[in-house]
Amino acid sequence: MAAEERYPRPRPTGLDKPYWQALRREDLALQACLECGTFQWFPRAACTSCYAERLAWQSVDPRGTVFTYTVTHQRVGFAFDKHAPYIVAVVEFPVPGTVRMAGVLRGVAAEEVRIGLPVRAAFRHGGTDDDETVLEFVPQ
Amino acid sequence: MTAAKTAAIVGYGETNFSRDSTVSSLTLNLRAIHSALRDAGLEPQGIDGIIAPAILGATIDDLCTSLNLPDLSFSATMVTGGAGPCSAIGLAAKAVESGLCNRVLVSFGYNGYSEQRLGFRPPQIMFGESVTYRRNYEASGGLLLPAQYYALWATRYMHEYGWKDTLAFAAVAVAQREYAAKNARAMRRDPITVADHQSSRMISSPFRLLDCSQETDGAIAVIVTRPDDHDLAQGAARVTVAGWGQSKPPFPDQSITREDFLHSALAPAGRRAMAMAGVSPGNIDFAEIYDPFTFHVVWQLESLGFCPSGEGGDFVLGGETRLGGALPVNTHGGLLSEAHLWGMNHVAEAVRQLRGDAGPNQVSGAEAGLVTGSGDFGDGSVLVLRRES
Numbered sequence: 001m002a003a004e005e006r007y008p009r010p011r012p013t014g015l016d017k018p019y020w021q022a023l024r025r026e027d028l029a030l031q032a033c034l035e036c037g038t039f040q041w042f043p044r045a046a047c048t049s050c051y052a053e054r055l056a057w058q059s060v061d062p063r064g065t066v067f068t069y070t071v072t073h074q075r076v077g078f079a080f081d082k083h084a085p086y087i088v089a090v091v092e093f094p095v096p097g098t099v100r101m102a103g104v105l106r107g108v109a110a111e112e113v114r115i116g117l118p119v120r121a122a123f124r125h126g127g128t129d130d131d132e133t134v135l136e137f138v139p140q
Numbered sequence: 141m142t143a144a145k146t147a148a149i150v151g152y153g154e155t156n157f158s159r160d161s162t163v164s165s166l167t168l169n170l171r172a173i174h175s176a177l178r179d180a181g182l183e184p185q186g187i188d189g190i191i192a193p194a195i196l197g198a199t200i201d202d203l204c205t206s207l208n209l210p211d212l213s214f215s216a217t218m219v220t221g222g223a224g225p226c227s228a229i230g231l232a233a234k235a236v237e238s239g240l241c242n243r244v245l246v247s248f249g250y251n252g253y254s255e256q257r258l259g260f261r262p263p264q265i266m267f268g269e270s271v272t273y274r275r276n277y278e279a280s281g282g283l284l285l286p287a288q289y290y291a292l293w294a295t296r297y298m299h300e301y302g303w304k305d306t307l308a309f310a311a312v313a314v315a316q317r318e319y320a321a322k323n324a325r326a327m328r329r330d331p332i333t334v335a336d337h338q339s340s341r342m343i344s345s346p347f348r349l350l351d352c353s354q355e356t357d358g359a360i361a362v363i364v365t366r367p368d369d370h371d372l373a374q375g376a377a378r379v380t381v382a383g384w385g386q387s388k389p390p391f392p393d394q395s396i397t398r399e400d401f402l403h404s405a406l407a408p409a410g411r412r413a414m415a416m417a418g419v420s421p422g423n424i425d426f427a428e429i430y431d432p433f434t435f436h437v438v439w440q441l442e443s444l445g446f447c448p449s450g451e452g453g454d455f456v457l458g459g460e461t462r463l464g465g466a467l468p469v470n471t472h473g474g475l476l477s478e479a480h481l482w483g484m485n486h487v488a489e490a491v492r493q494l495r496g497d498a499g500p501n502q503v504s505g506a507e508a509g510l511v512t513g514s515g516d517f518g519d520g521s522v523l524v525l526r527r528e529s
Contacts, residue, residue, distance in 0.1 A: 011275065013272055042394060068401070070291035071344065073342045076285060099397065102278055102283045103281035135281060
């Protein structure tokens with residue numbers, strides 16, 4: 001398959017495997033510290049607030065708001081190009097700690113997107129069993 | 141005469157800048173290095189330290205072998221992206237001032253267009269957890285290009301300061317192109333207007349084509365010596381490394397979840413560099429500011445204290461960065477219009493300005509200049525260079 005036909009493929013690590021398993025169930029799970037209760041993203045080896053290694057993956061409310069975004073027209077060499085221009089949004093989730101996640105925001109016109117727009121997690125399932133489900137966003 | 145206490149840049153050399161060098165990145169480096177050695181009046185064997193400002197292009201071992209150096213007593217490689225050149229020069233100054241070595245070569249060269257398009261970050265510049273971060277939490281979500289990362293900052297900045305248009309970005313692009321038009325080395329020299337900027341093709345909002353730097357094949361080398369180096373050709377023009385500061389932002393491996401998303405490491409880096417040099421923004425005669433995208437110039441003018449927060453746009457719209465303005469900026473055309481040599485071309489231009497060799501873009505009476513470097517996820521490094529009195 002030509003590069004332009006496929007999406008970049010994540011490779012789950014020993015650390016983030018539960019995140020990818022949750023996405024396959026259409027569930028958004030984040031790393032939470034069992035000592036201080038802080039959520040964190042990206043996944044880390046230990047809590048960046050209290051340094052505890054006792055972390056667990058917990059499902060969270062999949063609703064957040066657009067913190068910043070860009071509408072991409074430039075070719076990137078992956079299947080995103082077929083949908084250009086497309087919106088890449090950074091979405092903030094109201095959990096303890098600073099959690100912002102990047103993903104494609106669909107279902108809203110490029111001229112309608114704005115900071116503060118309420119959105120929720122959406123899920124793009126891969127074409128084969130080997131493909132991970134990837135996080136996207138849609139308006140609430 | 142009392143001995144100077146501060147290290148000095150005593151030579152620089154560069155290749156021409158193109159999109160089709162037809163030679164290897166190592167050959168580009170060697171051409172720039174021999175040019176720098178001639179400029180300094182030195183033989184290769186006079187070099188006993190090398191700092192690589194980035195992990196692209198030639199390695200220290202490549203250069204040590206090619207120059208047949210018998211006993212390199214100091215070497216280091218910077219891994220801070222576009223902050224690397226300023227950090228390499230600053231560290232070179234400290235290495236010679238402390239006696240670790242006498243003369244340090246800092247060289248950067250690559251085929252940034254014909255071999256490895258810089259606009260798509262090459263995977264070999266990533267290490268450690270960064271590989272997973274880029275692939276699993278950014279690329280899978282459509283976040284792949286440097287233009288997108290900087291656009292996310294620009295969108296948020298424009299929101300926080302209530303910007304309704306990108307005319308200030310246009311002012312940066314037009315001002316730098318005016319300098320480049322008078323710079324024979326520059327790759328983009330055709331004059332542009334604000335209208336050209338506003339109608340150029342959208343890359344990733346708010347950035348249009350004319351907001352983006354270019355990709356270049358080329359090399360630049362600089363030689364830093366200890367203050368009391370008397371073996372150099374008499375009359376060699378010296379530019380002292382008067383101040384250096386750097387800073388890593390919180391969460392330096394990514395930008396999007398940084399609590400203060402618009403935190404700029406250039407602010408503390410600039411304060412440290414100016415404190416070391418004993419100067420304030422008002423004493424700086426010109427600045428060569430790392431400019432992968434127009435927005436980054438506006439943002440740094442504020443971070444460095446050349447204007448208050450939120451007023452960088454007015455500063456450039458008012459013409460203050462042009463020749464004759466309060467602070468001429470990127471007097472060679474910058475990464476936007478001269479070439480993208482990882483910011484080494486900013487160091488080279490500062491040396492020309494302080495030697496009085498900047499031709500039509502010479503800032504009259506230039507005594508002190510500031511140079512910045514910035515890495516993609518927020519590393520900052522700042523130099524204050526001075527004409528030796």
